Amino acid sequence: MGEKVYGHHAIEEALKKAGMGSTLYVQRGSKAVENLVMAAKLTGKVAVKKLSAEELSRMMPDADLRGALLDLGGPRRGASRLKEISVEDFCSSLKEDDEALVLILDGITDPHNLGAILRSADQFGADLVLIPERRSVQANETVVRVSSGAAQYVPLSVVTNLSREIKTLKDNGFWIYGADMAGENSYETRFAKKSAIVMGSEGSGISQLVRKNCDYIVSIPMQGHIDSLNVSVAAGILLYEFRRPK
Numbered sequence: 001m002g003e004k005v006y007g008h009h010a011i012e013e014a015l016k017k018a019g020m021g022s023t024l025y026v027q028r029g030s031k032a033v034e035n036l037v038m039a040a041k042l043t044g045k046v047a048v049k050k051l052s053a054e055e056l057s058r059m060m061p062d063a064d065l066r067g068a069l070l071d072l073g074g075p076r077r078g079a080s081r082l083k084e085i086s087v088e089d090f091c092s093s094l095k096e097d098d099e100a101l102v103l104i105l106d107g108i109t110d111p112h113n114l115g116a117i118l119r120s121a122d123q124f125g126a127d128l129v130l131i132p133e134r135r136s137v138q139a140n141e142t143v144v145r146v147s148s149g150a151a152q153y154v155p156l157s158v159v160t161n162l163s164r165e166i167k168t169l170k171d172n173g174f175w176i177y178g179a180d181m182a183g184e185n186s187y188e189t190r191f192a193k194k195s196a197i198v199m200g201s202e203g204s205g206i207s208q209l210v211r212k213n214c215d216y217i218v219s220i221p222m223q224g225h226i227d228s229l230n231v232s233v234a235a236g237i238l239l240y241e242f243r244r245p246k
Helices: 008-015 031-043 053-059 087-092 111-123 141-146 162-171 208-212 231-243
Strands: 023-027 047-051 068-071 100-106 128-132 156-159 175-185 194-200 216-219
Touching: 008 031, 008 068, 008 141, 023 031, 023 053, 031 047, 031 068, 047 053, 087 128, 087 156, 087 162, 100 111, 100 162, 100 231, 111 128, 111 141, 111 231, 128 162, 156 162, 162 175, 162 194, 162 208, 175 208, 175 231, 194 231
Parallel strands: 023 047, 100 128, 100 194, 128 156, 175 194, 175 216
Antiparallel strands: 023 068
């Protein structure tokens, strides 16, 4: 099998880009998957195979498939349905006066957090999301499902060295904003026209090397009894702050 997608919303979005050789596996007799079967047939490219509940479950025993699994018919690398682009190519596509928003993820290891972040990145129009190859979760099936299909739309750049790519962004007019509790109030921050927001892991935050490359450190003011937000929630708030009319 190739890249696999499950979760009804994620499948609906993935079907819009599915190519020849893709297969939708559905549970025989399930009315809940009828809309997916119809959407697959309308593409003219996706085969539909009906299986028993037991046969379908065996394809991904640890996943809650809810009666449907889409096989996009190719390994993620080389035939990816995700929108991958290099930082250099992304920067070269921008004009000097363009507004652009980049989200840099430093050490996000939970696929549920990454999926939720990509959903927010899609909703708030992030132009690019950077993910390091090491010490980070990649855009796997769980991420695509949790993102409700948003992972199909958000441009991703999987990089080997975050600091080097941050320098590339700076050289192309970007200002870098690191998220940390010790930073200035994000509500009062005037983000640059070209901005990159760095989110660190929930445990250790932004790595020291990446932090040194940030132009500003910003924080989200809070009044609750716990001292931090989930990283996906914090990312959504800061993405909103960039888009919020000042």
